[in-house]
Amino acid sequence: MTDRREPSYDELPELGKLGVRHSWGMLPTEFGTLHRLDEASVTRGVQSASTGRTFGLSLPLSTFEPPLFGRPSVRHETFEAGRNTFEDKIDSFNPQSASQWDGLGHVRAREHGYYGGITDDAEAWNALSIHRWARRGIVGRGVLLDVVRHFERTGTEWDPFAGSILGVTDLEAVADGQGVTFERGDILCVRTGWAGEYRAHKAAGKDMSTAGDRFSGLSAAEPMARFLWDSGFAAVCTDNPAVESAPGNREDGSLHRRLIPALGFALAELLDFDDLASHCAERGRWDFLFTAAPLPLEGAVSSPANAVAIA
Numbered sequence: 001m002t003d004r005r006e007p008s009y010d011e012l013p014e015l016g017k018l019g020v021r022h023s024w025g026m027l028p029t030e031f032g033t034l035h036r037l038d039e040a041s042v043t044r045g046v047q048s049a050s051t052g053r054t055f056g057l058s059l060p061l062s063t064f065e066p067p068l069f070g071r072p073s074v075r076h077e078t079f080e081a082g083r084n085t086f087e088d089k090i091d092s093f094n095p096q097s098a099s100q101w102d103g104l105g106h107v108r109a110r111e112h113g114y115y116g117g118i119t120d121d122a123e124a125w126n127a128l129s130i131h132r133w134a135r136r137g138i139v140g141r142g143v144l145l146d147v148v149r150h151f152e153r154t155g156t157e158w159d160p161f162a163g164s165i166l167g168v169t170d171l172e173a174v175a176d177g178q179g180v181t182f183e184r185g186d187i188l189c190v191r192t193g194w195a196g197e198y199r200a201h202k203a204a205g206k207d208m209s210t211a212g213d214r215f216s217g218l219s220a221a222e223p224m225a226r227f228l229w230d231s232g233f234a235a236v237c238t239d240n241p242a243v244e245s246a247p248g249n250r251e252d253g254s255l256h257r258r259l260i261p262a263l264g265f266a267l268a269e270l271l272d273f274d275d276l277a278s279h280c281a282e283r284g285r286w287d288f289l290f291t292a293a294p295l296p297l298e299g300a301v302s303s304p305a306n307a308v309a310i311a
Contacts, residue, residue: 009226015262016112019253022262029116030132032104032264036234037140041185045141048287049310055276057307058099059195067097068212068241095302101294102260102267104128105301109261130303134296138266140234142290142309143186146277148193150174160194164216165245168227178286184232187290191273192216194240217245220255229263237268268305276309283311
């Protein structure tokens with residue numbers, strides 16, 4: 001980590017008695033950690049695009065059927081709007097039904113409120129609206145940690161559906177094995193293999209209705225929050241349903257609560273890293289230009305990912 005412009009995690013104040021630390025007032029409330037995407041970090045991202053290969057990181061909206069966590073299915077209709085003219089109509093569209101961004105209005109820290117200490121729901125959804133991210137876009141240097149390949153290479157058993165927990169030492173080992181170093185403003189991408197396994201199981205005709213009950217992912221404990229904050233990441237993106245693992249450990253708490261309302265992190269979930277990971281492995285380089293265009297919907301607390309990597 002270089003160019004630290006905020007206090008270290010251990011220097012941050014505690015948020016009530018929740019056992020979490022917060023960065024309220026240290027970053028712009030509407031952007032949170034996306035504020036770390038300054039001109040220098042964007043330029044590093046542009047410079048990391050060495051081959052010109054592009055990879056769409058968003059899965060089709062119909063990938064998860066039924067959608068996870070009881071969310072409604074997307075109903076899509078193409079209709080004739082006029083002579084030789086056709087348009088689309090979408091009903092029951094939940095922006096979190098497939099590859100998605102969690103906005104800062106997605107989770108609150110109990111009575112303490114949303115990021116920045118906003119306690120009124122309507123005020124929070126306005127001030128923290130995802131359309132504010134859309135105005136500037138999410139552009140920077142993406143860095144992929146390929147957990148699947150690392151564990152295959154080291155002979156470590158790994159099952160994306162087992163509910164296994166990735167700790168800080170695991171991520172550091174993957175980074176070290178790939179020769180990756182982090183810079184302030186990087187967009188961390190973690191490939192657990194969950195999305196690829198889900199699609200394989202679905203294609204094989206398996207019942208995936210309970211797929212959201214158990215999955216492997218990041219530890220929810222404080223050391224993970226400390227690592228992500230002190231590394232200077234602008235956003236954290238994974239290919240599993242919730243960044244953290246489920247069901248996790250009760251004593252570890254909630255990584256969503258640590259990261260979104262307390263620290264102001266932008267999180268993306270259910271991204272498709274498989275083809276990108278193969279390309280990164282072939283070229284022996286794990287950074288790339290990451291771009292995303294959140295939905296410019298005023299008052300929204302989430303958005304389809306609309307993410308692309310240029311390697």
